[in-house]
Amino acid sequence: MENSNILTIKNLKKYFFTQKGIVKAVNDIDISIKEGEILGLVGESGSGKTTVAYTVVGLYSPTSGEIIFRNQNIGNEGKNRSIKLKQEIQIVFQDPGTSLNPARNIYQILEVPLKVHGIKNRDKKIKELLQTVEIPEDYIHKYPQMIGGGERQMISIARALASNPSLLILDEPTSALDVSIQAKIINMLLQLQKNFNLSYLFITHDLSLMRNIASTVSIMYLGKICESAKCKEFFEKPLHPYTQMLLSSIPVLTDAEEDIKPKKVKSIGEIPSPVNIPSGCSFHSRCSKKMDICSKEDPIMAEISAGHFVRCHLFKQIEL
Amino acid sequence: MGTQAPEDVVERLRVEMHYDKPIFIQYYYWFKNVLRGNLGISLVTKHPVLEDISELFPATFEIALYAFIFIAVVGTAIGVFSARYSNSWVDNLGRIFAYFGIVTPQFVFAIMGMLLFCYVFKILPSMGRLDPTLTYPAKITGLITIDALLQGNFIVFFDALKHLILPVLSVGLGGMAQSTRITRTSVYNNMRKDFIAAAQSYGVPDRVIMFRDLLKVSMNPTVSILGLQFATTLSNAFLVELIFNWPGFARYGMTAMLQKDLNAISGVVLTVAIFVMLGNIFADIVNSFLDPRVYLLSTSKE
Amino acid sequence: MEKSLLEVKDLNLHYVVFGGSLKVLDGVNFRVGFKENIGIVGETGCGKTTTMKAIMRILGMTTAKISKGEILFKERDVLKMNEAEVQKFRRREISMIFQDPTAALNPVFSIKSQIYNVIKYSQGTEKKLTKKERKDLATKALSDVMLPDPERVLENYPIQLSGGMRQRVCIAMALLSDLDLLIADEPGTSLDVTIQDQILELLNELVRKKGISIILISHALGIIKNITHRTYVMYAGFMIEAAKTTELFSNPLHPYSKGLIASVPTLVGRGISNGIPGHIPNYSNPPLGCRFHPRCSYTMPICKVEKPPFLTVSDTHQVACWLFKKEGDKIGK
Numbered sequence: 001m002e003n004s005n006i007l008t009i010k011n012l013k014k015y016f017f018t019q020k021g022i023v024k025a026v027n028d029i030d031i032s033i034k035e036g037e038i039l040g041l042v043g044e045s046g047s048g049k050t051t052v053a054y055t056v057v058g059l060y061s062p063t064s065g066e067i068i069f070r071n072q073n074i075g076n077e078g079k080n081r082s083i084k085l086k087q088e089i090q091i092v093f094q095d096p097g098t099s100l101n102p103a104r105n106i107y108q109i110l111e112v113p114l115k116v117h118g119i120k121n122r123d124k125k126i127k128e129l130l131q132t133v134e135i136p137e138d139y140i141h142k143y144p145q146m147i148g149g150g151e152r153q154m155i156s157i158a159r160a161l162a163s164n165p166s167l168l169i170l171d172e173p174t175s176a177l178d179v180s181i182q183a184k185i186i187n188m189l190l191q192l193q194k195n196f197n198l199s200y201l202f203i204t205h206d207l208s209l210m211r212n213i214a215s216t217v218s219i220m221y222l223g224k225i226c227e228s229a230k231c232k233e234f235f236e237k238p239l240h241p242y243t244q245m246l247l248s249s250i251p252v253l254t255d256a257e258e259d260i261k262p263k264k265v266k267s268i269g270e271i272p273s274p275v276n277i278p279s280g281c282s283f284h285s286r287c288s289k290k291m292d293i294c295s296k297e298d299p300i301m302a303e304i305s306a307g308h309f310v311r312c313h314l315f316k317q318i319e320l
Numbered sequence: 321m322g323t324q325a326p327e328d329v330v331e332r333l334r335v336e337m338h339y340d341k342p343i344f345i346q347y348y349y350w351f352k353n354v355l356r357g358n359l360g361i362s363l364v365t366k367h368p369v370l371e372d373i374s375e376l377f378p379a380t381f382e383i384a385l386y387a388f389i390f391i392a393v394v395g396t397a398i399g400v401f402s403a404r405y406s407n408s409w410v411d412n413l414g415r416i417f418a419y420f421g422i423v424t425p426q427f428v429f430a431i432m433g434m435l436l437f438c439y440v441f442k443i444l445p446s447m448g449r450l451d452p453t454l455t456y457p458a459k460i461t462g463l464i465t466i467d468a469l470l471q472g473n474f475i476v477f478f479d480a481l482k483h484l485i486l487p488v489l490s491v492g493l494g495g496m497a498q499s500t501r502i503t504r505t506s507v508y509n510n511m512r513k514d515f516i517a518a519a520q521s522y523g524v525p526d527r528v529i530m531f532r533d534l535l536k537v538s539m540n541p542t543v544s545i546l547g548l549q550f551a552t553t554l555s556n557a558f559l560v561e562l563i564f565n566w567p568g569f570a571r572y573g574m575t576a577m578l579q580k581d582l583n584a585i586s587g588v589v590l591t592v593a594i595f596v597m598l599g600n601i602f603a604d605i606v607n608s609f610l611d612p613r614v615y616l617l618s619t620s621k622e
Numbered sequence: 623m624e625k626s627l628l629e630v631k632d633l634n635l636h637y638v639v640f641g642g643s644l645k646v647l648d649g650v651n652f653r654v655g656f657k658e659n660i661g662i663v664g665e666t667g668c669g670k671t672t673t674m675k676a677i678m679r680i681l682g683m684t685t686a687k688i689s690k691g692e693i694l695f696k697e698r699d700v701l702k703m704n705e706a707e708v709q710k711f712r713r714r715e716i717s718m719i720f721q722d723p724t725a726a727l728n729p730v731f732s733i734k735s736q737i738y739n740v741i742k743y744s745q746g747t748e749k750k751l752t753k754k755e756r757k758d759l760a761t762k763a764l765s766d767v768m769l770p771d772p773e774r775v776l777e778n779y780p781i782q783l784s785g786g787m788r789q790r791v792c793i794a795m796a797l798l799s800d801l802d803l804l805i806a807d808e809p810g811t812s813l814d815v816t817i818q819d820q821i822l823e824l825l826n827e828l829v830r831k832k833g834i835s836i837i838l839i840s841h842a843l844g845i846i847k848n849i850t851h852r853t854y855v856m857y858a859g860f861m862i863e864a865a866k867t868t869e870l871f872s873n874p875l876h877p878y879s880k881g882l883i884a885s886v887p888t889l890v891g892r893g894i895s896n897g898i899p900g901h902i903p904n905y906s907n908p909p910l911g912c913r914f915h916p917r918c919s920y921t922m923p924i925c926k927v928e929k930p931p932f933l934t935v936s937d938t939h940q941v942a943c944w945l946f947k948k949e950g951d952k953i954g955k
Contacts, residue, residue, distance in 0.1 A: 044814040148901035178665040183885035183897030208887040249819035251844025257889040267816040514725040520680040522740040523713030
């Protein structure tokens with residue numbers, strides 16, 4: 001079983017030390033992604049999901065914990081990761097407007113990773129990359145600001161694919177785009193995943209999007225995972241009060257969707273500052289099913305049914 | 321001491337003035353004296369440099385102060401109007417004016433102004449701080465205009481003001497041009513922000529938006545530049561004072577430079593340096609009042 | 623036809639830019655009835671916000687020029703009002719909530735000083751408030767939008783508040799006066815879904831309580847569906863479809879509306895459609911005829927030459943597309 005995981009994160013912690021105190025951006029999380037799987041990591045802003053992405057890709061060094069990529073612990077290497085690993089794990093950033101250098105044309109942008117990873121025959125490879133993301137070849141002379149937001153994100157994706165990675169971190173790749181453009185990009189990402197047998201760590205705040213593409217969904221709140229389950233089960237049997245609150249907040253279009261949504265859970269409050277995390281279960285300040293124990297003791301992750309994990313005092317571990 | 325001075329006398333003087341020691345030891349002695357308020361003795365006037373400077377500085381400070389006020393008030397106002405009526409004739413005129421101001425050396429303004437107002441129109445005096453027929457008011461601050469006001473001597477006040485107009489304009493025009501452009505850019509960028517549209521949508525009149533909402537949020541770069549410019553006006557006064565025969569410390573510094581009077585030069589440079597520092601500190605303090613983000617950001621999460 | 627609160631007729635607007643102009647609005651037509659909730663949907667850059675700012679006449683500090691059209695508010699043309707009338711119109715009859723609450727609050731003034739300034743102008747000059755009345759009014763406005771501890775919020779600067787709180791402050795300021803029409807430009811879209819949900823619920827309740835009309839702009843179609851009675855779909859500077867909201871989402875007619883609605887990912891998980899190819903045209907040189915034709919899969923020869931008129935399909939449904947032109951249809955606005 002172990003071997004089928006492309007990425008396993010164990011007890012990962014990432015703290016930032018600031019003037020105001022310690023920001024526990026990622027506080028002891030476990031995640032595993034199987035080969036060829038799409039894991040959806042969902043959370044509000046400030047939940048620490050982007051920190052997870054940056055830590056996995058090596059932009060941050062973890063405070064503690066393990067990041068195991070194909071049986072090899074790469075957590076301690078941080079920024080000194082080998083070029084081979086960097087080829088394997090790539091990232092697509094949220095805003096293509098700022099992640100592409102405006103002073104370079106598309107050719108130059110795509111050339112950088114090829115140079116870094118010592119890939120020969122660059123002209124041909126760049127053409128292939130553009131073909132892969134369905135961008136016309138004559139775009140190589142254009143600059144990022146001359147093309148649409150959707151096309152820019154395609155270029156970002158092409159850049160990430162340049163080194164033939166096997167794991168792609170997608171940090172809200174479509175949240176800056178319109179739904180009509182998002183649809184196209186998502187479809188292409190799914191196609192690429194099939195064609196190249198990629199694995200995705202897909203970070204987003206959009207649950208409806210995850211319903212359509214993820215194989216497993218995990219919810220993050222204030223640096224911790226609250227609930228994690230196979231996609232279908234996650235949406236049909238959401239257990240954690242926070243998941244229910246998120247799901248019931250989604251504005252939907254059809255009655256069929258209205259039926260699947262949990263009973264209206266009134267959403268209260270806002271995500272607290274990660275400097276000042278509430279005691280006990282960090283969600284208790286907004287929870288509608290709060291009990292006495294919640295403010296005192298932090299619940300532990302329990303496996304409710306096969307593959308369905310919840311971290312809440314309402315649920316107890318079943319004997320498997 | 322002439323070129324004919326005997327070797328041993330020269331040697332004695334070298335030891336006395338610590339020229340035989342390494343340069344940082346020399347610096348140590350110089351610095352120790354500066355901290356005690358001893359800037360040495362001017363080789364030209366044979367007076368202590370500090371005395372010379374404190375005697376002459378108020379005259380220069382008067383020009384610098386008025387020039388600074390001119391830069392701050394007029395420059396900002398033109399900047400706001402140029403931004404508000406961007407690409408109209410007001411803006412274009414301001415732009416031409418600003419580029420002239422930036423590229424033209426101060427002494428050109430001084431000479432042109434003198435030609436125009438003193439020789440052609442004969443409406444402004446060309447020399448000194450005060451008409452020779454008038455007596456200087458008793459020295460309180462050393463700024464004639466303020467001293468005269470304090471003593472209720474309006475004849476002297478207006479005459480001093482008249483003498484100030486041309487030097488102040490010559491010194492200030494370049495700086496004003498700069499602060500105009502900087503204010504314009506900043507206001508222009510902020511004008512498109514949603515909070516301005518929001519203020520309009522609440523029915524706040526345009527003039528209130530311009531000079532309340534927009535100005536406060538746009539002043540940061542201007543204030544930073546003004547902080548630097550205060551010291552610049554001091555050094556800009558150098559040539560201008562010569563032209564107007566102004567008895568200020570800039571002229572003193574100029575003479576010192578030409579005579580290689582090292583003690584006087586370092587005294588003048590030190591004074592300007594202190595004002596550079598003061599200007600910047602003051603600008604930072606003003607900025608933190610204008611924009612609470614300056615101090616809030618350091619303590620709150622982003 | 624029943625009386626309209628607001629009627630925009632053939633609004634044309636362009637921005638003057640270096641070396642030309644951006645023809646952003648190309649004949650916008652729509653109307654809002656009394657106590658009617660209107661939705662406007664469309665992609666980023668389709669001119670929704672510009673239209674709203676034109677209605678409020680707050681484009682004065684930009685290079686926008688209105689070349690043609692009328693904006694009738696209670697039968698008065700907003701574009702012909704003089705300065706004093708416009709101020710009164712903005713203070714008493716209309717308000718707007720901006721998309722990004724962070725950008726809509728002046729960062730260098732405290733909340734107190736911003737609210738007081740709005741109170742000063744929205745209450746008119748005839749009534750001079752005492753300090754206490756003013757403070758009570760501000761505190762009440764903030765507690766009406768469910769802000770906890772309004773007294774403390776008053777003393778804060780925008781940067782000290784969370785996104786959701788900033789949005790609440792913006793709503794409080796917009797609702798200070800007795801108004802007839804509230805324009806809400808993507809309220810909450812820059813916020814998290816739970817906060818957005820809270821904000822919309824609040825907005826919906828306030829609008830119902832005050833009995834006013836609202837124009838809700840959003841590209842989150844689910845929000846539009848929950849709140850509005852009628853919805854317009856906008857594309858590249860003109861309205862392409864108008865219908866009762868439920869009808870629009872169950873039976874969209876225009877190829878663009880169809881594509882847009884199909885693009886929304888659903889909770890049921892039926893997969894994701896292919897979206898709409900291409901992107902919003904460049905406004906310096908927009909396509910001739912129907913501006914959507916380069917992206918449309920049903921393009922006919924006429925689409926490339928002539929702009930389609932607004933065709934009435936049923937009492938509750940209009941569409942601007944040549945596909946729905948029947949022989950003998952009268953072409954009306």
